[in-house]
Amino acid sequence: MTYKQSLEILDKIKAARRVLVNCHQRPDVDSISSALSMCVALKQMGKEVKVICPDDKLPELSFLSCFNEFEKIDYNTFDFSKYDLxxxxxxxxxxxxxxxxxxxxxxxxxxxxxxxxxxxxxxxxNLIDAERSATTELLYLLFEDWNIDITKELATSLLTGILGDTGAFEYHNTTPRTLQIAADLMSLGADKDGILLKIFRSKQMNLLKFWGKVLDKLEVDASGKFTWCAIPYSVYSALGEPQTARESASSLFSRMIEGTEFGIVMLEESPGELRASFRARSTGFDVSKIATALGGGGHAGAAGVTVINGSFGDSVKKVVETARRFV
Amino acid sequence: MTYKQSLEILDKIKAARRVLVNCHQRPDVDSISSALSMCVALKQMGKEVKVICPDDKLPELSFLSCFNEFEKIDYNTFDFSKYDLxxxxxxxxxxxxxxxxxxxxxxxxxxxxxxxxxxxxxxxxNLIDAERSATTELLYLLFEDWNIDITKELATSLLTGILGDTGAFEYHNTTPRTLQIAADLMSLGADKDGILLKIFRSKQMNLLKFWGKVLDKLEVDASGKFTWCAIPYSVYSALGEPQTARESASSLFSRMIEGTEFGIVMLEESPGELRASFRARSTGFDVSKIATALGGGGHAGAAGVTVINGSFGDSVKKVVETARRFV
Structure with a gap:
């Protein structure tokens, strides 16, 4: 038994007939994979299940079981009365x-x-385990405690969440236990390569063109300690405002240049509104300090801020000059 | 005992005093990591060891133990007489x-x-195991058979080779056993994140600028089935001919666009000499057939060819038209 709460939670489920499962706002791959995994497990136990979320689901996850149980709802008006848990x-x-x-x-x-x-x-x-890379990694251990049959479909959704939250095992939250669990899930039938194709390699061309603009503008700061670039709204708009533009470019390219500590990708997402994504190249630098100094926030490895400070040029200057104070 | 040859090989080592270990021509990360891992193990057994190679070593691997035992040699003139194995x-x-x-x-x-x-x-x-993602993955199993002490330094070089040959677990050669072994090596002290920083995220800016040129030129073929781009020598030359330009751009971007089967990155690496890298997006398409039709070769997922066919434009046309015959 991995978790002391496992049987208490199982008792609650056994006593319920209709169960709600949530995805969080602006759900990411792990949020949706966790909810759909739980949905599959609850159905195995004979429960009626609905997955609710205040925002839309990610269409690229349509290959997961229970995808059609997802419903975007308004928490103010949804009728919760017929659900027990x-x-x-x-x-x-x-x-x-x-x-x-x-x-x-x-x-x-x-x-x-x-x-x-x-x-x-x-x-x-409350079952909180901050040692796990993803909620789906935690669910695998919980399902073991519950003696759930980890079918191929369930293994697939669990591995999808782990791949999403670890960046395909690249991020530093990947522990030896993460890799062992991923190995188990592959052995149980989860197709790692098929999942990666769906969640990381099904982009639209306008996103890649945006990456090209970022690389074209990218420069190493005079300090030598960070890279940065800034894309104005006109360029973003002409490309049709590709989804995940800033975050994906930042994750891909901010951590690439030898000798730097971090990178910044700035994008004017609407006229006059500059958003900046910070990514640390190594685990030794905390980019959240820069974001916080600018009024934003985040984690040591990845942080962000929105700057509304007059002109595009003034906002960019503010971000770069603030970053220089931390190197 | 994983391998029936393990003890026979161990006997040969015990009988030898001075041992040579090779890296293959144009050594990649797994070649060098394998050789240096074997060097460490042989030294643990009290042997004199030299690592030889017809080409230069990769400077980014200087963090590995035994790195200084590497010597670039000419196989025609090297004095092999004092080595036993x-x-x-x-x-x-x-x-x-x-x-x-x-x-x-x-x-x-x-x-x-x-x-x-x-x-x-x-x-x-001959100990050949084609089920293993990397020679270092095989060596881990061999070292287990030999009861070698897998120190932190040895775990580091073994994991480095696995990360190199699997593209950080992304390629389809990553098996459940690969992930289990990687988990063991991390538990033994190998710093996955530090290795990734050294081998995948220590690029020069001119390489990223080259990627930007590739993205700028990238297009989906009229067939909708593949992406391609071609960079002339003038552009490559102006950027200082960055190392791994074609291969890295091809691996990163050829497999990204939804609905395509493969991608081609063509680069005129010297005037009049066009080299093409093919990468399959999914495991269902075999790009080596296209490369072979053009006189090149490779694997189902990654292949290449050199075309010397008059002008840049003519060579590019030949590659693209050949590719169209396979979709």
């Missing part, structure tokens, strides 16, 4: 569940299962 | 050992250890 996954606070600070959680018995070390444990039962 | 690693044929079809192997007792399924088993003893 709310399984809240991968969500560190109530506001990321409902999508708003002003909308409270529904008054249903709530089980929180999460891997974020910032989780505030707002459930009736 | 030749450990040939990661080399499918004698010509990749010596760097030339016309230079024979030295007349020393030879043990061949390899993971290529094309290996022709030219040693006195």
């Amino acid at each position: 709310f399984m809240v996954l991968d969500s560190a606070s109530p506001e990321v569940v409902t999508g708003s600070k002003t909308i409270p959680l529904p008054e249903i018995e709530t089980v929180v299962i999460d891997h974020h070390h910032t989780s505030i444990e707002f459930g009736k039962i | 030749f450990m040939v690693l990661d080399s499918a044929s004698p010509e990749v050992v010596t760097g030339s079809k016309t230079i024979p192997l030295p007349e020393i007792e030879t043990v061949v250890i390899d993971h290529h399924h094309t290996s022709i088993e030219f040693g006195k003893i």
